[in-house]
Amino acid sequence: MNNIGAFIKTERRKLGLTQEEFAVRSGLGLRFVRELEQGKETVRLDKVNQALAMFGMEVVPGRKAK
DSSP: OHHHHHHHHHHHHHTTOOHHHHHHHHTOOHHHHHHHHTTOSOOOHHHHHHHHGGGTOOOOOOOOOO
């Protein structure tokens, strides 16, 4: 989740949004956004996809990094 959280944080900042503004616009809770950006390992994928949808992205299967 660290890569996803870092991506969301970077893209959110590019849009000039605070975590709170991003949470409101994406329909997510502020706590979830904070935990996601901090790399919390146990998060709901449906909510991750909801956050990524703000950037036209979604979680897809891929090879695990070694």
